[in-house]
Amino acid sequence: MTIRKLFEPNSVAVVGASRDPKKLGHVIVKNLIEADFEGKIYPVNPETDEILDLKCYPSLDEAPKKTQLAVIVIPAKKVPSILKQCKENNVRNAIIISGGFSEFDEEGKELEEEVLEIAEEMGIRILGPNCQGINNTSNGLCATWPLVTKKGPLSIVTQSGTIAAALSHWAQEENIGIAKTAILGNKADIDEADIINYLAGDDETGVIALYLEGVEKGRKFLEAARKAAEEKPVVVLKGGKTELGAEAVKSHTQSYAGKYEIFESACRQEGIILVDSLTELYNVCKGIAKLPEPDGKNTIIVTSSGGSGILAVDAIEDLEINLIDLPEQSIERLEENLPQECILKNPLDLTGSATAETFDESIKILARYKDVQNMVIIVGDPISGIADILKERYERLPLIPVFIGMGKLGDKEKEKLRDSEIPVFSDPAIAMKVANSL
Amino acid sequence: MTIRKLFEPNSVAVVGASRDPKKLGHVIVKNLIEADFEGKIYPVNPETDEILDLKCYPSLDEAPKKTQLAVIVIPAKKVPSILKQCKENNVRNAIIISGGFSEFDEEGKELEEEVLEIAEEMGIRILGPNCQGINNTSNGLCATWPLVTKKGPLSIVTQSGTIAAALSHWAQEENIGIAKTAILGNKADIDEADIINYLAGDDETGVIALYLEGVEKGRKFLEAARKAAEEKPVVVLKGGKTELGAEAVKSHTQSYAGKYEIFESACRQEGIILVDSLTELYNVCKGIAKLPEPDGKNTIIVTSSGGSGILAVDAIEDLEINLIDLPEQSIERLEENLPQECILKNPLDLTGSATAETFDESIKILARYKDVQNMVIIVGDPISGIADILKERYERLPLIPVFIGMGKLGDKEKEKLRDSEIPVFSDPAIAMKVANSL
Known part of the structure; x- marks a missing residue:
């Protein structure tokens, strides 16, 4: 059963919508409105008529029929009865934000099993429970928090709301942008593999960033990731790599982290890119999202x-x-065109007296040689006009810009690149990891 | 011979001062003025009377006698004659910014030897040549670029101007601040050990950050670093750790990088903290600079x-x-005071429904136990009021704040902490490295 309507519904009901700005049932309605959701929004709450200027329905039964997605934000115990209402309404996809299920206690675990049973019986696909929802920037379905609206090629699948929020926040700040986000929660039904399958076929997704703790259905995951990786890069940060980390995973999502070495070698075999930290996950994805493939x-x-x-x-x-060594024929040209203090090796060191022009000359000369497949351009100290040079060359060449040691002038140049959606990195070591993953 | 006047002169001459804003001889005079240098500034240039409203002297001979520091920004070949003028004037410390010496060619190498010989003969200590100068925020001696004026406990010693600029820029932006900076250049005379010896006794320096490529006088360096490390933390990033990196070091500063394993074990023995990347160097120093010692x-x-x-x-x-495990007695208190969804282990997981109050309760309860020597506080997603809580507790407890997944609200809270000079980290893995180095 497809999960397309989870991301692309023409109508969404928020069950447990609230007038109280502190409640998630309010935040989600507000985010849907502020993200300009293209479809209809139906707040559901028996205690009020109106939420944020939208008509509020006393129950899902009474909301317009064939609502395509229900976002459920009510106490765990009431969830089974809401699912039955879903059936009445003909809802086929539900996001259960509510916690208090298998992540909580034995009773919650039983409740989760009940919920899954009902859902299966009724033909409803479920994200969660205990999850943080979905974002689709292309239709404004911000059925999650915080509000992120900047469109871009990065899609995110995580078992942690905060990690999804961190990635989205950085991508929004740096003008990279987001295609889709899914925060999985307890994975009672829909898991990372289902989402990956959907994203593999999603034209707006250029790169898939995953943060995973446990992967219960290893074969299903690897199969999905392998197929997706044939279409677009899949980058994975695994939580619980170490013994202590695996214990923490058990507490967090009740998942079994498994042996990292096994996970690692399986991923490598399937062409999945593995990273070691949150900073690396973000930077590698940012690079892949925006840099040309060398x-x-x-x-x-x-x-x-x-x-x-x-x-x-x-x-x-x-x-x-x-x-590589500088191409032999390039050396003569570089000698002719660069000041004599430059060191004509790799790294090509233009020294502290470098200008936008010497960068431009170097890039132009080196770009002529087929052997040069990728250039990492490190701008140390602010250089006036460098952004324009990089922008001009960027379209045609795989350039990875690193800006460090900036003052106000440098920040301005950096800003110019961001406005043109050209990614800039701030640590030379990270930039090399990005180069390696393109 | 002491190098105190290199950092604490009551007068500085800029030989090669210029009216052209693009020239370093202009930038340095301007930075000294804008940093509010407490002593006298004497621009020296035979071709003009005035630079930036300061009287300009035709030669060092004619500048006021007993100038305590000369900053030399003229073509390499003229440097020997200027050093002779230093003698006339009674200058005892000189910074030679000019390049074109041993880093450049054989002739430059001979010139450098000549310069050193003259300096030794005349009793003049030299920083450089081919260096990027000195900054002392406490007296406004910004005899370098870019302009950095924010005072703080971090002192920087590097063989790379850009790396010094990067560290200073970040420290200024994040309200950490800088005590002293020295960018060594060719190290004809003054080397890292001399600067470390000075910084060890400098009350404004709370932590010393070093970026080194080659360490020619290994024993002298280790001796200085060991002594300094008894007073304050010394953190080192070594360039040229790998075989390829060592080759690049040879091109950059003509230094011999040496075997990293030997350097590493020697440093560890002397209590020097080693880091692996620029990001780590900055974050570890930022932590040490501002966090209480657990x-x-x-x-x-x-x-x-x-x-x-x-x-x-x-x-x-x-x-x-x-x-450590949560202290047994703390668990009961935590159970009483925290919502039941919290996971009472280490990590203590307050879950996504955490508030400033639940953070406060947890910190207060745990702080009572002596066994708890350090707390890493990870604030995932923005939490209103968290900055005030952390500020209040921070004075008395070693807390390492990590903020990730922020929106506008989160950025505001982060800003509040920055204004109070409390460091905030953005990657949990980096925060643990900081915790480890305190």
Whole structure:
């Protein structure tokens, strides 16, 4: 049974909608309105007629029929009866935000089993319970929090609301943008594999970022991830990699983290990109989302900061990056066009006296050679006009810009690149990991 | 011969001062003025009478006698003659910004030897050549670029101008602040050990951040670092750790990077903290600069984000952090005072429904137990009022705040902490490295 309407409903009911701004039942209605949801919104609450200027229905039975998605934010014990109302209404997809299920206690576990049984019987697909909902920026379905509306190629699937919020917040701030977000919760029915299958076929999704704790159905996950990875990059951060971390996973989502080594080798085999930290997950996805795909791993570092160049070189030890020698014919041209203090090696060190022009000359000259498949451009200290140069060259070449040591001028140049949706990185080592994953 | 006047001169001459805003000889005079240098500034240039409203002297001979520091920004070949003028004037400390010495070619190398010989003969201590100067925020001696004026406990010693600029810029933006900065250049005379010796005795310096490529006088460095580390933390990022990186070091500063394993074990023996990336160097120093020193490594993680808690736990695998069980007596109190969905383990998971009050209760309860020496407080998703809570508790307890998944509200809370000079981290794994280094 497809889960397309989970992301693309023409109408959504919020069961447990509230007039109290502190309640999630209010926040979700508000976010749907503020994200300009394209379909109809039906708040459901027997105690009021109107929420945020929208007509409020006393029950799902009484809301317009064939509502395509129900978001449920009511106490756990009432969820089974709401699911029965879903059936009456003909709702086929439900997001159960409410907690108090298997993550909580034995009774909650039984309740979750009951909910799943009813849902299966009624033909309703369920996200959650104990989840943080869905966001689809293309139709304004922000059935989650916080409010994120900036459209972009990054889609997020996580077992942690905060990690999804962190990724979305950064992507919004840096003008990268989000396609879809799903925060899985207890995965009673819909799991990461179902979402991955959907995202694999979603034209707006350019890269899938996953934060996973336990993967209960390993084979189903690997199958979905493998298929998706044929279409677009899939990047995974795994929580519970270590023994202590695995114990914490057990407390958090009652999942079994499994042996990381096994997970790791299985993922690598299927072409899935693994990362080691939240910072890396974000930066790698940001790079993939916005940088052109290079023809290979042959990389030249062009830098105005010798030290940053060295840190970049140190970072490639465990990566597949191939730091090539400068093409022989390029050296003569570089000699002719660059000031004599420049160091004509890889890293190509334009030194502290670099200008936008010397960067431009270097990039132009090196770009002529087929062997040069990727350039990491490290701008150390602010350089006036560098943003325009990078913008001009960026369209046609795989350039990875790293800006460090900025003052106000540098921040302005960085801002210009962000406005043009060109990603900028701030740590040379991270930039090399990005280069490696493109 | 002491180098105190390098940082604390009552007068500074800028030889090669310029009216052209694009030239370093202009930027340095301007930065000294804008940083409100407490002493006298003497621009030196035979071709003009006035630079930035300051009287300009045709030569160092003609500038007021006993100038305590000369900053030299003229072509390399003219440097020897200027050093002779230093002698006339009785200058004892000189910063040679000019490049074109041993980093450049054989001729430059000879010139550098000549410069050193003259300096030794005349009793002049030299920083550089090919360096990026000195900053002392306490007297406004910003004889470098960019302009950084925010006072704070972080002192920086590097072989890379950009890395110093990056650290200063971040420290200024995040309200951490800088005590002293020295960017070493070719180290013909003054090297990292000399600066470390000075900083060890400098009351304004609370932590020393070093970025080093080659350490020519290993024993001198280790001796200085060991002594300094008895007074205050010394944190080192080493460039050229890998074979390829070491080659790049050779090109950049003509230094010999040496075997990292040997450097590493020597540093550890002397109580020096080693870090692996620029991001880590900054964050660890920021933490040390502003966080109280805990009594030990017994740590509890309090989190509103289960996933972030797990990433924090995964990060301690190679660290000395001791993730203790919640004190037995605390559990009863926590049970009484926290909502029942909270998970009373370490990490203490307050779940997504956490409020400023539940954080406050948890911190208050746990702080009563001596075994709890350090708390990492992970605020996932914005929580209204959290900054005030943390500010109140911060004075008395070692708390490491991590804010992730923020929206506008969260950014506002973060801003409040920054205004109070409380450091905030954005990656749980980095926060654990900080905890480990305190």
